[in-house]
Amino acid sequence: MPTSTLIPSSTLTLPSPGKLNRMLHIVGRRQDGYHELQTIFQFIDLCDQLHFSPRHDGVIELTNAITGVAHDDNLIVRAARLLQQASGTRLGTSISIDKNLPMGGGLGGGSSNAATVLMGLNHLWKLGLTKAELARLGLTLGADVPVFVHGHSAWAEGVGEKLTSVTLDTPWFVVIHPSVSVATPAIFQDPELTRDSHPITMARALQGGASEWRNDCEATVKKRYPPIAVALDWLAQYAPSRLTGTGACLFAAFDSQQAAQTTVAGLMHQQKHQHWQAWVARGLNASPLQDALGC
Numbered sequence: 001m002p003t004s005t006l007i008p009s010s011t012l013t014l015p016s017p018g019k020l021n022r023m024l025h026i027v028g029r030r031q032d033g034y035h036e037l038q039t040i041f042q043f044i045d046l047c048d049q050l051h052f053s054p055r056h057d058g059v060i061e062l063t064n065a066i067t068g069v070a071h072d073d074n075l076i077v078r079a080a081r082l083l084q085q086a087s088g089t090r091l092g093t094s095i096s097i098d099k100n101l102p103m104g105g106g107l108g109g110g111s112s113n114a115a116t117v118l119m120g121l122n123h124l125w126k127l128g129l130t131k132a133e134l135a136r137l138g139l140t141l142g143a144d145v146p147v148f149v150h151g152h153s154a155w156a157e158g159v160g161e162k163l164t165s166v167t168l169d170t171p172w173f174v175v176i177h178p179s180v181s182v183a184t185p186a187i188f189q190d191p192e193l194t195r196d197s198h199p200i201t202m203a204r205a206l207q208g209g210a211s212e213w214r215n216d217c218e219a220t221v222k223k224r225y226p227p228i229a230v231a232l233d234w235l236a237q238y239a240p241s242r243l244t245g246t247g248a249c250l251f252a253a254f255d256s257q258q259a260a261q262t263t264v265a266g267l268m269h270q271q272k273h274q275h276w277q278a279w280v281a282r283g284l285n286a287s288p289l290q291d292a293l294g295c
């Protein structure tokens with residue numbers, strides 16, 4: 001690429017955090033097949049990093065491919081093109097990514113990348129769209145995009161787009177990926193999935209607290225993916241363990257960083273689980289993306 005197509009001195013690096021569903025109830029199914037949820041989202045400090053270089057020539061390109069995702073299907077490219085079309089800007093961008101979040105892991109990595117692109121390019125291209133407008137655009141890319149635009153821990157209803165900010169405890173989490181890949185659509189299509197949980201109020205959900213929280217996808221995911229059941233049981237020896245989204249990642253909350261690190265260190269010594277990935281991550285109420293953009 002000739003360097004003259006880049007706009008000088010305007011490169012930007014922004015974080016793209018993961019999320020956990022601290023609880024997830026499925027309370028119904030819509031005509032279009034999507035499910036009505038009640039969930040509590042919390043961000044974690046495990047992040048991808050996106051690097052943006054705006055361009056004069058209108059081209060949108062991701063300069064380093066993500067294995068297994070075609071360039072034009074990548075949510076990064078799709079989000080940038082969507083915003084370009086919606087705003088009518090003639091600017092483009094080159095984007096590169098440092099990928100740290102496991103794909104298809106229930107941490108919302110693809111959705112978070114899309115939200116970081118919408119927020120980052122709205123800023124770099126000086127478009128002036130509101131968060132509500134960006135969230136509406138983002139929802140067409142994935143049900144989890146709006147919460148990453150919203151940028152605060154939230155109680156969510158609908159398919160996850162009706163958001164109310166909440167303030168949660170911010171424990172240290174152990175997050176485990178038991179190295180299996182879960183297909184989200186297959187879980188939501190499973191006839192045995194619990195999809196008739198009684199709706200509860202936000203106040204009741206928050207009062208219930210961590211020990212009461214459950215994920216309605218867990219039974220179906222455990223049945224279809226036995227290694228996830230093994231990992232949930234392993235982690236439950238140390239603290240109540242739960243699935244995030246439709247998995248494959250699962251997590252447990254600890255009071256201190258050291259307690260979480262000791263648990264991960266114990267896991268690393270177990271030969272039979274060495275193929276699992278594990279992280280210690282801090283729960284956050286404000287998204288690092290909002291902090292980076294100062295909003």
Ligand SMILES: C[C@](O)(CO)[C@H](O)COP(=O)(O)OP(=O)(O)OC[C@H]1O[C@@H](n2ccc(N)nc2=O)[C@H](O)[C@@H]1O
Binds near residue numbers: 037141142159244245
């Ligand atoms: C389960 C969660 O991770 C909870 O945060 C999300 O709701 C999933 O969000 P996502 O990965 O952004 O999901 P999408 O890419 O929008 O949808 C993937 C597929 O999951 C199913 N799906 C997703 C969300 C939802 N509320 N109901 C559904 O039935 C649909 O079959 C859809 O085709």
Ligand SMILES: Nc1ncnc2c1ncn2[C@@H]1O[C@H](COP(=O)(O)OP(=O)(O)OP(=O)(O)O)[C@@H](O)[C@H]1O
Binds near residue numbers: 068109144248
């Ligand atoms: N930039 C991207 N990063 C990750 N996955 C992407 C991206 N673009 C497209 N995808 C596709 O989206 C799928 C889901 O990715 P993602 O990491 O968001 O899943 P997830 O963590 O399970 O999300 P959720 O919790 O929202 O279900 C991937 O398997 C991949 O095929």
